[in-house]
Structures are given as structure tokens and as C-alpha cells.
Amino acid sequence: MNKGKDIKTVAFVGNPNVGKSTIFNAVTGLKQHTGNWTGKTVETAVGLYNDGNTVFSCIDLPGSYSLTPSSAEEEVTRDYIYSRKADIIVCVCDATCLERNLTLVLQILKVTKNVIICLNFNNEAEKCGVKIDSAKLSELLNVKTIKINALKKDEISRLVEAVKTFEKKDGCSDIQLNAKEIASACISGEIRPNKRNRKIDLFLTGKNTAIPLMTIFIAIIFWLTLVGSNYPSKLLSEAFGVIQSLLRDFLQNIGLNDAICDLIVSGIFGTTATVISVMLPPMAIFFPLFTFLEDIGYLPRIAFNLDRCFSKCGSCGKQALTVCMGFGCNAAAVVGCRIIDSPRERLIAIITNSFVPCNGRFPTLIAIITMFFISDGTFLSSAISALILTAIVLLGIAVTFLVSKILSKTMLKGETSSFVLEMPPFRKPQLKNIIVRSLLDRTLKVLTRAVAVAAPTGAVIWLTANTEINGHTLLYYICGFFDPLGQLLGFDGTVLTSFILGLPANEIVMPISAMIYSASGAMVDIGDLTMLKQLLTQNGWTTVTAICFTLFSLFHWPCATTIATVKKEAGLKYAAISVMIPTAIGFILCGTVALFSKILSL
Numbered sequence: 222m223n224k225g226k227d228i229k230t231v232a233f234v235g236n237p238n239v240g241k242s243t244i245f246n247a248v249t250g251l252k253q254h255t256g257n258w259t260g261k262t263v264e265t266a267v268g269l270y271n272d273g274n275t276v277f278s279c280i281d282l283p284g285s286y287s288l289t290p291s292s293a294e295e296e297v298t299r300d301y302i303y304s305r306k307a308d309i310i311v312c313v314c315d316a317t318c319l320e321r322n323l324t325l326v327l328q329i330l331k332v333t334k335n336v337i338i339c340l341n342f343n344n345e346a347e348k349c350g351v352k353i354d355s356a357k358l359s360e361l362l363n364v365k366t367i368k369i370n371a372l373k374k375d376e377i378s379r380l381v382e383a384v385k386t387f388e389k390k391d392g393c394s395d396i397q398l399n400a401k402e403i404a405s406a407c408i409s410g411e412i413r414p415n416k417r418n419r420k421i422d423l424f425l426t427g428k429n430t431a432i433p434l435m436t437i438f439i440a441i442i443f444w445l446t447l448v449g450s451n452y453p454s455k456l457l458s459e460a461f462g463v464i465q466s467l468l469r470d471f472l473q474n475i476g477l478n479d480a481i482c483d484l485i486v487s488g489i490f491g492t493t494a495t496v497i498s499v500m501l502p503p504m505a506i507f508f509p510l511f512t513f514l515e516d517i518g519y520l521p522r523i524a525f526n527l528d529r530c531f532s533k534c535g536s537c538g539k540q541a542l543t544v545c546m547g548f549g550c551n552a553a554a555v556v557g558c559r560i561i562d563s564p565r566e567r568l569i570a571i572i573t574n575s576f577v578p579c580n581g582r583f584p585t586l587i588a589i590i591t592m593f594f595i596s597d598g599t600f601l602s603s604a605i606s607a608l609i610l611t612a613i614v615l616l617g618i619a620v621t622f623l624v625s626k627i628l629s630k631t632m633l634k635g636e637t638s639s640f641v642l643e644m645p646p647f648r649k650p651q652l653k654n655i656i657v658r659s660l661l662d663r664t665l666k667v668l669t670r671a672v673a674v675a676a677p678t679g680a681v682i683w684l685t686a687n688t689e690i691n692g693h694t695l696l697y698y699i700c701g702f703f704d705p706l707g708q709l710l711g712f713d714g715t716v717l718t719s720f721i722l723g724l725p726a727n728e729i730v731m732p733i734s735a736m737i738y739s740a741s742g743a744m745v746d747i748g749d750l751t752m753l754k755q756l757l758t759q760n761g762w763t764t765v766t767a768i769c770f771t772l773f774s775l776f777h778w779p780c781a782t783t784i785a786t787v788k789k790e791a792g793l794k795y796a797a798i799s800v801m802i803p804t805a806i807g808f809i810l811c812g813t814v815a816l817f818s819k820i821l822s823l
Contacts, residue, residue: 235313237284245281288328316346320404334390431526444607450502461494492679508659516650535629540570547577552786563638575779581727592754593767674725711769711815776807
């Protein structure tokens with residue numbers, strides 16, 4: 222469709238947290254896709270801008286401080302700059318800290334002259350008492366300089382016009398001044414400390430307040446996720462129930478065999494519908510909340526608060542960010558471990574990430590908490606549920622510290638790397654950016670992966686639940702085989718089988734257990750907790766069973782998507798280790814609780 226039009230490549234590059242991706246999104250109109258670079262596992266966004274005569278292929282390169290790389294992301298940026306494939310390179314700089322940003326700019330100018338400097342956050346710089354003479358900067362560097370505010374469309378249009386009218390240059394610049402000298406010549410005024418930010422940081426990063434406030438914020442996010450996801454989950458479940466009925470009627474009307482019809486409707490569609498209805502609402506709430514904290518600048522402060530803890534465990538504070546990402550999706554968090562520069566510390570973060578429950582485990586944990594640990598119908602039940610869930614999460618974080626320490630002293634020995642953290646100012650959240658990043662880049666990607674594995678799993682589950690041998694289903698024999706081990710862990714073979722069959726998606730563990738107990742042969746909706754509790758207690762569940770089930774939900778093998786992601790990021794060896802360590806911890810904890818329960822009951 223671009224036949225006859227000129228095609229130019231525009232690369233957006235800059236330090237982390239300079240608003241580069243926001244500008245890229247504004248220019249491309251969010252019409253973009255992501256993909257891995259050849260030979261790398263680093264995802265980079267690519268989008269198009271069409272002005273009628275020319276098509277601009279825009280590339281959002283990973284944030285980089287220098288062309289001397291210290292991570293895979295910076296390697297991608299360096300390699301692309303040196304490849305000279307870009308017709309235009311837009312260097313996005315933070316006007317509040319221009320001198321630091323100029324280091325990368327000067328390195329790029331030694332490679333090519335095809336550069337436009339885009340000064341972002343000028344409004345913030347002026348509020349801090351700093352003004353930048355963009356004309357002087359252009360004169361010293363011999364490049365076009367544009368001052369913008371990434372949130373204003375008219376100012377973005379000035380950048381677009383500069384790109385459209387850019388005349389390609391050859392060679393590279395020979396600049397004799399260093400970054401400090403250039404900044405001194407272009408900047409007037411002196412940065413005034415933001416007193417409001419300092420006062421807020423006294424609480425958010427204070428010695429005695431940081432951890433309690435962080436815990437409160439986590440509990441609030443969980444509470445909002447719990448309360449907000451219940452009704453949409455129910456609506457989705459009801460909607461899928463109607464669709465399932467219509468699908469069954471359609472397949473029967475076209476003369477499809479009853480067994481195949483049931484396999485498709487109850488097995489494949491039923492399992493997929495359960496995953497979507499249980500998984501989508503919590504993700505659609507959790508990811509925007511998580512992205513909101515990221516957007517306002519709180520996540521780096523979490524890393525700062527936990528840096529000392531992780532350093533004592535042989536890791537670094539960046540692991541705190543990947544732990545936070547794990548609450549949404551462990552697979553996505555494993556990919557997020559790329560932000561950790563040290564290969565050793567990156568492996569520690571990857572192996573231990575599944576110790577924090579992803580959103581796929583939240584519905585199961587919430588159901589167990591509601592049925593066995595709080596009174597139904599009380600006004601504060603949702604708040605109490607959130608607090609108990611927070612305690613469970615804190616247990617997972619504590620085990621993360623412990624295992625990280627053990628790994629750093631054994632198979633992953635090494636010196637703890639230094640962690641230089643850039644503390645960004647608090648900024649107004651960008652609603653459009655939050656929605657796009659949380660729903661499109663995170664929620665839909667994770668949901669797509671989950672659905673991809675849920676559909677074939679539904680077929681397997683249905684076949685095992687409906688294939689009879691000597692009067693009993695295949696699933697009955699599988700549960701019987703695992704029952705001795707399940708009893709040692711404080712539950713039974715049905716629960717252990719459910720976890721095994723739930724390998725593709727944690728969301729289906731409880732529905733599988735309900736299906737086996739009810740002998741329905743199809744996935745069961747767990748929306749009615751009163752009926753579910755009655756079903757579980759009829760099959761021998763006690764408070765001890767619920768405790769062991771909760772512990773095993775927190776500590777067992779990661780889902781198939783996470784395992785595959787670990788294999789891609791770290792190799793088969795560490796994928797196996799990431800399965801064995803949490804499973805061993807789950808066996809030990811559940812076995813200990815079950816043993817003490819039996820001793821106390823004697």
C-alpha cells in the first residue's frame with residue numbers, strides 16, 4: 222500500500238526515563254508492533270508515520286546511557302547506531318539533566334550527523350529554575366534542536382515537521398567541547414530542589430516508613446483488584462455460558478458427533494472461557510494500577526527501598542522491579558529481568574521470580590481465603606481478604622530473599638554489582654499511555670499466551686475425564702496414583718493432579734479440582750463459593766487442607782508459559798532449576814504442616 226512512496230527510517234534513542242517512548246507513541250499514533258532483534262531477546266517497538274508522500278518507519282530503541290553497553294538492551298542500541306541504517310536519529314534528552322544526556326548525544330554524533338535533538342520536560346526544567354538556549358545548542362553541535370513537551374500535541378507536531386523536512390547529512394561531527402562545556406554554554410539558571418518531592422520522599426523512602434507504606438500500597442492494589450474483578454468475572458462467565466450453549470446447538474445442528482461436540486464445547490471452549498473469565502478482569506485492573514505506579518515514579522523508589530535487602534542476599538535493587546512485575550505475570554517478569562546488568566544477578570532474579578504469585582494464582586488464593594479463613598458476608602471481608610493475601614505475598618518475598626541468598630553463596634557465587642539508581646521526579650500520570658501499556662502491551666499479550674496453552678489443555682483434561690477403563694475414568698486412575706504423595710503434602714491425589722494438569726495456566730487448578738470432585742467430566746465454574754466449599758468439605762477438606770493448598774499454590778512449579786520464557790531467556794538448565802527449587806520448597810512446607818497436624822491430632 223506504500224508503493225511509489227519514499228520510505229525513511231527514524232530511530233528514537235535516549236537515556237531511560239526521558240519520555241522517549243511517549244514521544245514515539247505520539248508520533249506513530251500508537252500504530253506499532255514489537256519484535257525481537259536478530260540474535261537478541263530484546264523487544265523493540267516499531268511503528269509507522271505516513272504524511273502522504275513519505276512513509277516514516279519509526280523504531281523505539283531501548284534506553285541507553287552510552288554506546289559502551291552494559292546490558293543486552295544497550296547492545297541493541299549500540300549495534301543499530303553503528304549500522305547506520307537510520308536515515309534520521311531523534312535523540313530525546315531530559316531538559317532537567319541535559320549534561321548527563323549529552324554524553325550519549327556526543328557519542329552518536331561521532332558516528333553520524335543525521336541527528337535531531339529533542340529536548341523534553343522543558344516545563345519541568347523551567348519550574349526548577351533552568352532555561353536551555355536551544356539555538357546555542359544547535360550552533361555548538363551543528364544539529365537541529367527542538368524543545369517540546371511530550372504531552373502537548375502541537376509541540377509533538379513541531380518535532381514531526383522537523384523530521385519531515387530533515388535533510389540527510391553525511392559523515393560525523395568533529396566536536397571539540399565535552400558535555401560539561403556544552404551544557405555550561407547552553408544552560409542558564411541553577412536547578413532549585415523540589416521541596417514537595419523531597420517531603421514526599423522522606424516518607425516513601427524513609428528508614429522507618431518506606432517498608433510499611435510499600436506494604437500498605439500493595440494491600441490497597443490487591444483490595445482494588447479483588448473488589449473490582451468480582452463483578453466483571455461473573456459477567457464474563459455468564460456471557461461465555463450463553464456462547465457455550467449457542468456453540469453446542471450450532472455444532473449439533475450441523476450433525477457433529479456428540480463426543481466431538483462435547484470435546485470442543487466442554488473441553489476446549491470451556492477451559493479457555495474459564496481462563497479468560499477468571500484471568501482477564503484481575504489483569505485489566507492490576508496492570509493499569511502497576512503501570513500507574515510506574516508512571517508517577519514510585520517503582521524506582523521501591524527498588525531503592527529494597528536495594529539493601531537484595532544486596533545482602535547477593536543481588537541488587539533492580540530485582541525488586543521484576544518482583545513487582547511478577548504480581549501481574551511471572552513470564553513477563555522473567556523478560557523484565559533483562560534490566561539487571563549482571564548475568565549472575567539476572568539468573569537469581571529469573572529463578573526466584575515465581576515465588577510471588579501472579580494474577581493467575583490470585584483468584585484461587587482469594588477463593589480459599591474467603592471460604593476457609595474469613596466469615597462470608599461481613600462488611601470488612603474484602604479488606605481482611607486483601608490483608609491475608611498481602612501476608613501470603615510477603616511470605617513469598619521472604620522466601621525470595623532466602624533463596625537468592627542461598628543461590629549467591631552456592632551455584633551463582635560472585636560479587637554484588639553496584640546499583641546506580643536514577644530517582645526520577647514525580648510526574649503526572651498519562652492516562653492514555655497507562656491504558657495502552659497496561660492493556661495492549663501487557664494484559665493482551667499475557668492473555669494471548671494463556672489462551673494458547675489453555676485450549677489444548679482443555680482437550681487433554683476432557684479426554685482424561687471422559688475416557689473410561691474398567692468402569693473408571695482415566696482421570697480417576699491418575700488421581701489414585703498421586704494420592705499417596707498428595708496425602709503426605711496435606712491434601713490428596715485430586716489436588717496434586719489438578720496442579721499437574723494446571724501446568725499451562727494456574728487459573729484452571731481449582732476448576733479442575735471441582736470437576737474431579739463433582740465427577741462432571743467438564744470444567745466447573747467456581748463462582749459460587751458456598752457450593753464450592755460444600756463440595757470440598759464433602760471430599761475431606763479441612764482448614765489444614767486449605768493451608769497446604771495455599772502454600773502449594775505459592776510454591777510449586779511455574780506455569781508452562783513461564784518455564785518456556787525462562788528457557789528462552791536463560792537456557793534449559795536454568796528452566797529446570799526454576800521448576801525444581803519452588804517445587805522442593807512447596808513439598809517441604811506442605812509436608813511439614815501436614816506432619817505437625819497429624820502429631821497434634823494424636
